[in-house]
Amino acid sequence: MTPAQLRTILDEVREGRTDTAQAYDQLREAFRDQPFEDLGFAKVDHHRSMRQGFAEVILGLGKTPSQIATIAAGIVGRGAPVLVTRADEPAWRAVRELVPEAEYHPVARAITVKRDVPQGVGTIALCSAGTSDIPVAEEAAVTAELMGNTVDRMYDVGIAGIHRILKHRDRLEAARVVIVVAGMEGALPSVVAGMVGVPVIAVPTSIGYGASFGGVAALLGMLNSCANGVSVVNIDNGYGAGCIASMINHL
């Protein structure tokens, strides 16, 4: 039921062209059956997009290149920014064809189309423990930047050489929220959270071998952090961390 339809019913009731019982039934149906999305006067789906500047993110995993390209073109058509995560080369080629202004971020495996979005209040600090964690970190960075944030990257600052992260104390303290990406034992978030007073979003990565169990060791390390302020997202979920950090940075 669109706002126009609702207004029409009310007008018809007022003008006596529809009697009360009939209008009652029509509206009751709308109460019970209508998805909020189709109400017209309140596109619930677009709440988030209005506030954050983009509507939808395409998880590339398990979609064909042409499916991805079609959805991306549709979003661009509505004037919204586009983010495709877990996008490989073929997906990139398919999108580029339909959306020439799209950009590809090969390390992050992400496709983006930038649009003007509300800017975040401060800076998002982004640390990664090792070089192998960079793809996940870059997914977070690309996500956060597309959503209107400034990202301060500090890579390869793992705890085995503790001075590497200590050296960045000032940059960490300058951030409004920190994303920490780490595989193996996943201990960097605890160290970072002990150095700052802002929320730390921890992203375990599947980097490691043997008893790392594809990121489980890092995940458990982060969940059991002895430091205050650490919350955790799924293994390799750089997108999720970037999105949460952006939400916090837009408060």
Next chain:
Amino acid sequence: MTPAQLRTILDEVREGRTDTAQAYDQLREAFRDQPFEDLGFAKVDHHRSMRQGFAEVILGLGKTPSQIATIAAGIVGRGAPVLVTRADEPAWRAVRELVPEAEYHPVARAITVKRDVPQGVGTIALCSAGTSDIPVAEEAAVTAELMGNTVDRMYDVGIAGIHRILKHRDRLEAARVVIVVAGMEGALPSVVAGMVGVPVIAVPTSIGYGASFGGVAALLGMLNSCANGVSVVNIDNGYGAGCIASMINHL
């Protein structure tokens, strides 16, 4: 090395009473050995307390009542607020003896001593799925309130009766950050995160039986949330969620 000591060395060098080589060695030592805590001019440990209004939290688990009471009395002596989590009745009686102004929150199993702290910007919404999740939720609430936040509690709004949470849309949308506490399948955070545009801190609880595996089912459900904005803390970690929410609410 205190600021005074550093100043003395510099004065002595300037006045020629200490030669450069000797001063060099003294300072080099300070660079290498001094813990930041003992620098004097920068008590790193207290960074967080200055910003958030409290110094330290006492995890009651595994401490004797008299240990807890002694630490609590010490903190009170420094004029700081006190929070003891996982505190049972004997701990409460021991603390009360040394710190008469302390309060006990039996559902949250927490002891607090309130102090003036900086107030958070907005409201923290706090949802729990079932009645059995309330102790963990209350630990989060007590923590957040002590840290200077207003908490809006919505309990027993689990997804099996989806209208229960839908009814609270306005209160959820009014919050600056949401804590969602749930056991069993742990699905409430996904539903809530789909309704709001602010960060959701998900707390799995050990509530359930059989294949809930002491909260693992809820934890996995939350980590795999299909909704944007959900980050997760350890099972039953109400304190951690309250603390992170407070950090976000103080930004």
Next chain:
Amino acid sequence: MTPAQLRTILDEVREGRTDTAQAYDQLREAFRDQPFEDLGFAKVDHHRSMRQGFAEVILGLGKTPSQIATIAAGIVGRGAPVLVTRADEPAWRAVRELVPEAEYHPVARAITVKRDVPQGVGTIALCSAGTSDIPVAEEAAVTAELMGNTVDRMYDVGIAGIHRILKHRDRLEAARVVIVVAGMEGALPSVVAGMVGVPVIAVPTSIGYGASFGGVAALLGMLNSCANGVSVVNIDNGYGAGCIASMINHL
């Protein structure tokens, strides 16, 4: 918004006492905010109770005896049947005081208050593999009987003596749905499902030791059943199985 309120608004619009814009806003609010429960003309919560004859089940686990008794008395006051699961002796004594007509089923650890409910179409067959599985089986039986079903119990018919279950072929074939309760290797549901053409609800129990892992071995056995028609509920969830079987039997 109750039906009466809706009707009033419409009347007022028709009569010109409320103008269209104002009515539009009121109704729009209702669309967005009202929980289905409070709509008045449609108590979603009571759908199920109308069809199945009871409103709510009390999971005794983690509730105090007086909490349980209070809720039970409330339900009885509305004229509905009562089922308390995982109820121990103290809970039973507390309920008996407030609800003298309540019955206790010690093996099933359940408290019931019977009421007239719609009767199921056929019979629910209920098999258990070993004597130790009987408490879980009885929870299913008490649940199903309270919900208006006839239950045909076949206990201690585990597969190590395969003739024991084969002997009951006729009774199994006479059932409209079968519940099979088993611990240890949890293989009985596969055998039963191979003998009948109706749905089999499998309930793993935590009976066993060592590598049974508190029912996980039985759970996995049932999920991997090579027979058609087996679906599974949580470990020790006799109530759940009884409830599903009753739903099927009322179709």
Next chain:
Amino acid sequence: MTPAQLRTILDEVREGRTDTAQAYDQLREAFRDQPFEDLGFAKVDHHRSMRQGFAEVILGLGKTPSQIATIAAGIVGRGAPVLVTRADEPAWRAVRELVPEAEYHPVARAITVKRDVPQGVGTIALCSAGTSDIPVAEEAAVTAELMGNTVDRMYDVGIAGIHRILKHRDRLEAARVVIVVAGMEGALPSVVAGMVGVPVIAVPTSIGYGASFGGVAALLGMLNSCANGVSVVNIDNGYGAGCIASMINHL
């Protein structure tokens, strides 16, 4: 021993052509050795096929294309419907050669040969949480349709946008049984079960990454459902769910 053979023995005894001891031995052997399948007067194997209209389902996994084709041709030769699950392109080409009337369902990865079977009583509602869950959902749909059921598909109605499933309330309420297919946190079945009064068959899928552990997170979420009426089948077991739903729908 066929009924004819049994009758012959009895006739011979009556006529004195076989003495009692010899008949006794022959029958005793039959008691001990005969598989029910070969009894003649009771083909246990065919019980199910008589009632449900099809004899056997071919699990394509781990069979060569020619093995699959041979079995399928054999079933068709007996006039029965055919269902091959987990069938890839080569299997399809091999079957098509021997059974020209066969159809291929590429999304469901299933091959079917339709036959007249008894029709189910009502409708089977089929929900999937995300687009990636559709192959498993389609396996369930193809299975149920081949077995004589009408399937009402509702795809991409996951809980992160809760209005999507709420919008389908009427269609859900119209169903006699509901299949819910979901990966990631697997929470959709709980929401659906809270909306309807009929059995819900939950199918976890291996969709997800990281801590989804190939469907374990979804599986645990479903087993721990806080809603009534949810039973669960193995991860990705669309066929199993379709089969159970059909059994229920034929009651």
Next chain:
Amino acid sequence: MTPAQLRTILDEVREGRTDTAQAYDQLREAFRDQPFEDLGFAKVDHHRSMRQGFAEVILGLGKTPSQIATIAAGIVGRGAPVLVTRADEPAWRAVRELVPEAEYHPVARAITVKRDVPQGVGTIALCSAGTSDIPVAEEAAVTAELMGNTVDRMYDVGIAGIHRILKHRDRLEAARVVIVVAGMEGALPSVVAGMVGVPVIAVPTSIGYGASFGGVAALLGMLNSCANGVSVVNIDNGYGAGCIASMINHL
């Protein structure tokens, strides 16, 4: 149907007192419905008892003392030997009252009543790795001895002092089957199996702490044995090992 009944039917048919159709129906019923146990001429349940000299074993776990005593008295009444495993002191006192000749084996936590049974062919060697594994080993020993076997115990011969087991080479080589009981890393069966040419039954115990996970480490060690001839039973299942070893020793 007992042999007598079958014979009667045949006689009646021969004598014309029962006509063929009626006899056919009676026998057909017997084919379909009768449990093998009740056939009379073939008590399937007693097959094993005839060969091994005892009918049934009572798993004490989860039974009340009086239940155990009643079953035990019943078995004694049939002249069979009795074995109750996992029997505590109260069970023992209850059994002793009804069956004065019963014996209690406190280390093995077993109650026995000895009877003449067929003797095994050779010796069963029984090794345990540590002193803490002895209760499980003794359960195996008591079981095997009651079933008519000679058991040669070699305790505390774990692999950390490898000479301890090497010293027993002759006794091991003299055995017809070997039971090896071990907790912690569970490596003793591999060493023993490398020294003998007969089957080795490995019993993991729940002895250990930390990453022994209640016997899982030992269980996995035994399942992955690099030596020939090792098969494994459940954690702490001394009874099972004793029973299998007895079966082998009676071949």
Next chain:
Amino acid sequence: MTPAQLRTILDEVREGRTDTAQAYDQLREAFRDQPFEDLGFAKVDHHRSMRQGFAEVILGLGKTPSQIATIAAGIVGRGAPVLVTRADEPAWRAVRELVPEAEYHPVARAITVKRDVPQGVGTIALCSAGTSDIPVAEEAAVTAELMGNTVDRMYDVGIAGIHRILKHRDRLEAARVVIVVAGMEGALPSVVAGMVGVPVIAVPTSIGYGASFGGVAALLGMLNSCANGVSVVNIDNGYGAGCIASMINHL
């Protein structure tokens, strides 16, 4: 130290050419250092081969075709039978070149060279639950046959159609030991063990999907068997089962 060397030392002592102290030192060294293998008069390694008729088995997994062929040729050169397990086509071609009399068993993925070995006492019954379990079953069969046993194969007798295994009661009862191979829920060994009085060697297979976890469900099912006489080997370890069964059958 060879027997000749030992004899020489003793002769030299007797003849006074070596004094006692020197001989004492030489022998003491031999006591401490000599591996049993190199003693000459006692080739520990060959104990087993003498009794069972073959020396060594080559696990093909992780070896190159030429490594496999070289080892096989060496064994053949000593006149011993050869068994290569987990051998693929290239391994087979390499072996065939060096050992023309070798045979390949493609289903079992095994290469054999037969030799005269002591024959087992009775028959080994070999059951498999499904067609997909046959490769593992055939590995067991090829192993047992090469070791001098008669194997009675009963394939596709899983418990979902329980009459299939019941029909083979006589063949099962005729066996001296039974191997049961099963994937999915792994319940067949329990049923078989309930039908016979001889040891049952259970082999879980990695057949299945989803919550079968590569054979873990079947493994747990077998370890928790409620029937007497079941012991278990590693997942897919057909060779191990064949070897143990042969040991038992040679007693």
Next chain:
Amino acid sequence: MTPAQLRTILDEVREGRTDTAQAYDQLREAFRDQPFEDLGFAKVDHHRSMRQGFAEVILGLGKTPSQIATIAAGIVGRGAPVLVTRADEPAWRAVRELVPEAEYHPVARAITVKRDVPQGVGTIALCSAGTSDIPVAEEAAVTAELMGNTVDRMYDVGIAGIHRILKHRDRLEAARVVIVVAGMEGALPSVVAGMVGVPVIAVPTSIGYGASFGGVAALLGMLNSCANGVSVVNIDNGYGAGCIASMINHL
């Protein structure tokens, strides 16, 4: 065979009283059967005690007080030092009665009797992350001290306040080997190993809750350490770490 016996045989051979064949047989037997322990001239069991100054350690877990006391008294009788780990108060009272000079370490739950043992070369540094880890750390300390080592304790230096461990750089660098005890995320060993150039023995503790899984999170964190030089012992195995550190410190 004792040295005296060996000498006698050689003498008899030399003197012609025993012929070569007979001596050959006697010695051959000794080669095959004698445990190294009983050789007389080489008590393998005592190798370690000779080098490290103590013979045996008593794991208190699962032993009765009187068993512990008896073993301890026996060891004291041989003049050796005593260590009982996991000893509770009753064990301590029982030991004190038989061995008055014994000492009890209540935090470490250890009983010791000191003896002169070889001293280690340098210092063992011992760090613990939190106060709750101290019992495990003290078990390591008591063990190492009894074995002749100087232990430098640094407690409560967890990584959430990284300056705490950094402040101890000099003491860490002065150590010959470092033991690091930590629960929760178990990340301290990585930080320490990055600061020193000597081996780090990491001890996970069962301290934590929820997803710490009784020490598994800490264990995995340590096994996946990104720093060089970290090896790990079992959860809560303070004794093991103390023993290994002592071995290293005695090199």
Next chain:
Amino acid sequence: MTPAQLRTILDEVREGRTDTAQAYDQLREAFRDQPFEDLGFAKVDHHRSMRQGFAEVILGLGKTPSQIATIAAGIVGRGAPVLVTRADEPAWRAVRELVPEAEYHPVARAITVKRDVPQGVGTIALCSAGTSDIPVAEEAAVTAELMGNTVDRMYDVGIAGIHRILKHRDRLEAARVVIVVAGMEGALPSVVAGMVGVPVIAVPTSIGYGASFGGVAALLGMLNSCANGVSVVNIDNGYGAGCIASMINHL
């Protein structure tokens, strides 16, 4: 801040060109912000390299050949030895181009450039259980040799033929530290640790199948070792073991 910069500040203060307050601020900054690495007068990063003779190890996993070659060339340019682990053929070809003196170790999958480094005190014994464990063992050997150690290899000495390891007693006793590499049940370290009085570094390998779970069975076996002196590294972590053994051997 380099030593030269520090000296300049002090000189300027002495000469009055910088006043005390300004110098104070400059030095205070250095205290807080400077990473130890950039202090100039104390390159923390090079501590280890100075003592052990090499600076950095390149983990080949997840790096491109050209990345690896560039880093290797950089290290060689500083005159340090190079170790690349997990290096495949393409990596080797890329490195060889830039660093002609590099060597490739195909079994260990390692690239090395040797340099003069301090020699270890004694010998490192290196045992592997099976032939398949050799690649991991060789990674340990190449690492240890490059770091200046003599390695005594004992391969294929698994416990199923216990005499194989017993035969090497003297070589084991001659070592200063022992590395034991084993897959499957991982029991060799316990046997070896029972034979020597020096530290044993245990390396589980992913060799095995079925319930070996990619090395988890071996890992658990080693963590639960009943012998003294065993510490464990990650699955397949030959490099880590070689590195720790070298640290111990250089003490």
